[in-house]
Amino acid sequence: MAMSQTEPAVAETQAIPESAVSTRNITKFYGETEALRDLSLEFPRGQLTSLLGPSGCGKTTLLKIIAGLLEPTSGEVEVNGKTVTGPGPDRAFVFQDFALLPWASVLRNVAFGLEMRGAGKSEREAKAEHYIKQVGLAGFENAYPHELSGGMRQRVGLARALAVDSQVLLMDEPFSAVDEQTRRKFQEDLLALVLNENKTFIFVTHSIEEAVYVSDQIAILLPRPSRVHEIIRPSINRESGAANIRRDPEYLDIVDEIWASLRSYVE
Amino acid sequence: MRQVAPVSIAGAPPGAPGTAKRSLIPARSLVLKLLSAVILFGAWEIAGRIPVSYAFPTFLESMAALFRMAADGTLWVAYAETLQPLAVGVAISAVLGIAIGLWVGLSNFFDWLFSPIFIVMQAAPLAALIPLLVLAYGIGLTSKVLVVCIMAMPVIVLNTASAVRNTPENLKEMAKAYLASDPAILTKIVIPAASPVIFAGLRLGVSAGFIGAILAELKITPTGVGDIITFSRSIADYPSMYAAIFSIILLAVLFLNLLEWIESVLFKGNQRGYVSD
Ligand SMILES: Nc1ncnc2c1ncn2[C@@H]1O[C@H](COP(=O)(O)OP(=O)(O)OP(=O)(O)O)[C@@H](O)[C@H]1O
Numbered sequence: 001m002a003m004s005q006t007e008p009a010v011a012e013t014q015a016i017p018e019s020a021v022s023t024r025n026i027t028k029f030y031g032e033t034e035a036l037r038d039l040s041l042e043f044p045r046g047q048l049t050s051l052l053g054p055s056g057c058g059k060t061t062l063l064k065i066i067a068g069l070l071e072p073t074s075g076e077v078e079v080n081g082k083t084v085t086g087p088g089p090d091r092a093f094v095f096q097d098f099a100l101l102p103w104a105s106v107l108r109n110v111a112f113g114l115e116m117r118g119a120g121k122s123e124r125e126a127k128a129e130h131y132i133k134q135v136g137l138a139g140f141e142n143a144y145p146h147e148l149s150g151g152m153r154q155r156v157g158l159a160r161a162l163a164v165d166s167q168v169l170l171m172d173e174p175f176s177a178v179d180e181q182t183r184r185k186f187q188e189d190l191l192a193l194v195l196n197e198n199k200t201f202i203f204v205t206h207s208i209e210e211a212v213y214v215s216d217q218i219a220i221l222l223p224r225p226s227r228v229h230e231i232i233r234p235s236i237n238r239e240s241g242a243a244n245i246r247r248d249p250e251y252l253d254i255v256d257e258i259w260a261s262l263r264s265y266v267e
Numbered sequence: 268m269r270q271v272a273p274v275s276i277a278g279a280p281p282g283a284p285g286t287a288k289r290s291l292i293p294a295r296s297l298v299l300k301l302l303s304a305v306i307l308f309g310a311w312e313i314a315g316r317i318p319v320s321y322a323f324p325t326f327l328e329s330m331a332a333l334f335r336m337a338a339d340g341t342l343w344v345a346y347a348e349t350l351q352p353l354a355v356g357v358a359i360s361a362v363l364g365i366a367i368g369l370w371v372g373l374s375n376f377f378d379w380l381f382s383p384i385f386i387v388m389q390a391a392p393l394a395a396l397i398p399l400l401v402l403a404y405g406i407g408l409t410s411k412v413l414v415v416c417i418m419a420m421p422v423i424v425l426n427t428a429s430a431v432r433n434t435p436e437n438l439k440e441m442a443k444a445y446l447a448s449d450p451a452i453l454t455k456i457v458i459p460a461a462s463p464v465i466f467a468g469l470r471l472g473v474s475a476g477f478i479g480a481i482l483a484e485l486k487i488t489p490t491g492v493g494d495i496i497t498f499s500r501s502i503a504d505y506p507s508m509y510a511a512i513f514s515i516i517l518l519a520v521l522f523l524n525l526l527e528w529i530e531s532v533l534f535k536g537n538q539r540g541y542v543s544d
């Protein structure tokens with residue numbers, strides 16, 4: 001089932017958990033360019049929210065504002081009830097352009113966040129190795145980024161974010177550079193992660209199917225200046241297994257519906 | 268100045284300026300280096316035999332003179348003298364140059380304060396400044412060290428500063444997102460990212476320092492290797508003169524290779540440049 005933002009949220013059958021992250025009336029100007037306009041969104045705790053919207057609509061900008069890397073021109077972000085003034089240990093970022101250190105091995109790249117948090121060498125390397133395995137890069141611990149494919153680099157960025165064990169994961173198109181098979185596997189892993197760990201995921205994607213497949217909530221953004229066009233909460237039964245989700249009539253309906261509402265901006 | 272010309276041409280040794288061409292296969296790069304040396308020396312030998320000028324000895328004559336000077340100890344005595352201002356000047360230029368460069372690159376205020384000085388220093392005709400230095404500091408070690416520093420430091424400072432200013436913004440942002448402190452950003456991001464350009468500046472600075480050391484000995488007081496050059500020229504012993512020039516170039520090339528090796532050990536992953544996407 002889907003609903004637009006204007007309808008009251010109580011129409012939802014299940015209660016929405018309290019928000020881990022909320023953005024209030026965010027406006028962001030880059031000089032003269034208005035990237036975001038009066039954007040308010042709630043991100044329920046323990047759930048995955050996707051940001052879906054055309055290229056250049058301000059998804060990365062919003063994510064960086066939540067991360068505390070950019071200052072909004074006006075408005076504010078709250079994480080766990082506290083106003084964000086800068087980066088914090090409660091948030092980890094997966095960058096769209098990977099942002100790996102070219103002079104550091106995979107192991108050191110993945111351990112970077114732990115290193116900055118002051119973890120000892122053996123502890124952070126053990127943790128890093130664990131997450132390197134989890135993203136399927138076992139055996140590449142000592143490789144350098146230039147020796148990896150684009151998709152593998154992206155997974156290093158993913159492992160780095162997972163390794164710091166933050167409450168909120170900000171993922172900027174984390175699967176954009178992996179092949180379709182890996183992508184499907186990652187989507188399943190991500191679902192498992194959302195289910196098993198009580199983390200809040202904020203996930204940027206260009207793929208409607210991917211958004212519907214993995215999300216508890218999808219925010220559809222309009223082109224610049226970006227506002228929330230619609231919030232969709234797919235209530236797909238996720239216990240039924242990967243193949244069944246993709247065959248679920250509700251899944252197909254929502255994909256169609258989103259395409260219908262985005263289509264006008266593409267044409 | 269005429270004697271210095273060969274030094275300044277060959278003083279920029281293969282691969283020094285900016286064109287950091289580093290092969291993945293060391294054996295192949297060594298073969299290429301040897302090959303280019305053989306071609307160069309072959310050309311020298313032929314030019315000496317034609318002869319291009321009566322004052323231009325052949326390669327083999329020069330090598331004979333070099334071995335003679337090495338055997339009778341003249342060369343070592345001369346280098347003991349020349350290496351003092353060179354080592355002190357290059358060390359000061361490297362340490363101070365990188366430190367000032369980092370500062371200038373990180374702060375707009377220091378950029379405003381220092382950059383013009385080093386740009387002027389780099390452009391200044393050194394030969395014209397030497398009499399002033401001698402007037403102020405005499406003909407001793409101080410003046411010679413200063414000449415080396417004036418030659419070596421500007422390019423080190425300016426390269427370091429521009430490398431620091433060009434640190435990829437996304438890496439700094441990543442470090443901030445993962446809670447790096449400002450000192451950690453400097454040591455873990457800015458310096459490693461700047462290291463290829465800093466080392467390129469060091470290589471250029473060191474070559475310039477070698478030129479400065481010889482220039483100081485030719486222009487201030489003839490000592491060390493500069494004395495061999497001046498003296499053998501005055502008695503028309505051209506093989507010895509060219510042997511001295513050759514030895515200083517050889518030393519410069521060896522030292523630059525050492526620098527390259529240090530860089531490759533310190534910053535392994537940088538060898539393939541940046542991952543652009
Ligand atoms: N540093 C900047 N300076 C000026 N304008 C910027 C800057 N960063 C982003 N913009 C502008 O803000 C708008 C939103 O950019 P943003 O990167 O957030 O888009 P996006 O939704 O992430 O796009 P994509 O899906 O292609 O990654 C773009 O139109 C862009 O031109």
Ligand SMILES: [Mg+2]
Binds near residue numbers: 059060061096172
């Ligand atoms: Mg983006």
